[in-house]
Amino acid sequence: MRRLPPSSAPTCKAAIREADPVNRPSPYEFTAIPYFTNTNREPTAMLVWLADTPEKAQRSSLATQATATASHCNPADTVTALNDQTEGPASSDDSTIRRFTWWDHRGTEEWVQYDFAREETVSAVEVYWWDERRIQRHCRVPSSWRLLYQSAEGWKPVSGASDYGTQIDRFNRVTFDPVKTKALRIEVKLQPEWSGGILEWIVE
Numbered sequence: 001m002r003r004l005p006p007s008s009a010p011t012c013k014a015a016i017r018e019a020d021p022v023n024r025p026s027p028y029e030f031t032a033i034p035y036f037t038n039t040n041r042e043p044t045a046m047l048v049w050l051a052d053t054p055e056k057a058q059r060s061s062l063a064t065q066a067t068a069t070a071s072h073c074n075p076a077d078t079v080t081a082l083n084d085q086t087e088g089p090a091s092s093d094d095s096t097i098r099r100f101t102w103w104d105h106r107g108t109e110e111w112v113q114y115d116f117a118r119e120e121t122v123s124a125v126e127v128y129w130w131d132e133r134r135i136q137r138h139c140r141v142p143s144s145w146r147l148l149y150q151s152a153e154g155w156k157p158v159s160g161a162s163d164y165g166t167q168i169d170r171f172n173r174v175t176f177d178p179v180k181t182k183a184l185r186i187e188v189k190l191q192p193e194w195s196g197g198i199l200e201w202i203v204e
Contacts, residue, residue: 061085062122062203066114066184074103074197082112082201089199092131092141092168099130101139101197106190113185114203122149123178124204126171127186130197133168139195141166142188147174150183171202 011031063083070079081098089097102110129141145164148155158176165172184203190196 062116062120063114063201066116066203068100068112068114068201070100070102070112071110072102072105074101077101077103077197079112082198083114085200089128092129092199093133093135094199097199099197099199101130101195102190103138103195103197106138106195107192109187109189110196111185111187112198112201113183114201115183116181119180119182121178121180122184122203124173124175125184125186126173126200126202126204127165128171128199128201129166129168130199131168139197140191141168142196143191145186145188147176148185148187149179149181150185151181155185171200 068079068082132139160177
């Protein structure tokens with residue numbers, strides 16, 4: 001197979017979605033490396049497709065490489081909904097996509113967890129809560145939550161965390177002092193008499 005010299009690799013113009021609360025696209029120029037040459041480069045994360053519109057673009061998330069578990073999951077739902085990176089939720093009660101819920105636990109302390117294959121450096125998460133207030137069912141955003149990371153001494157809360165948001169119909173972003181870890185956990189306190197759930201959990 002003939003190798004392409006670096007100068008012949010095509011350079012393209014595109015848009016990239018920023019990892020910020022607005023998640024707005026911005027201009028970006030990249031060099032397209034033929035797939036076969038990947039074996040001649042150091043190990044690296046790789047996407048093998050490009051979205052043709054900004055609306056279809058998804059931000060890369062360490063969560064896609066993680067194994068999700070939970071303290072409890074409704075048998076009709078799935079923990080894999082946490083990191084499936086499907087098309088973004090239309091709202092917090094978007095029933096057209098898969099979801100994770102703690103139903104039928106109400107008012108309890110619960111958790112969801114990501115385990116990584118190796119240590120990763122993380123400094124931000126985003127959570128899109130499942131909430132059924134408008135459709136008058138049984139799930140609401142939690143009364144409170146926090147993020148922990150696994151260390152040699154056990155589970156520790158992240159330091160320097162920004163506000164732990166519980167807004168509906170949007171991603172709630174939390175930044176914190178970077179940590180190296182093989183596992184992250186969200187701990188929640190569900191509202192009295194209500195259950196709760198998550199549509200998507202992004203990790204950066």
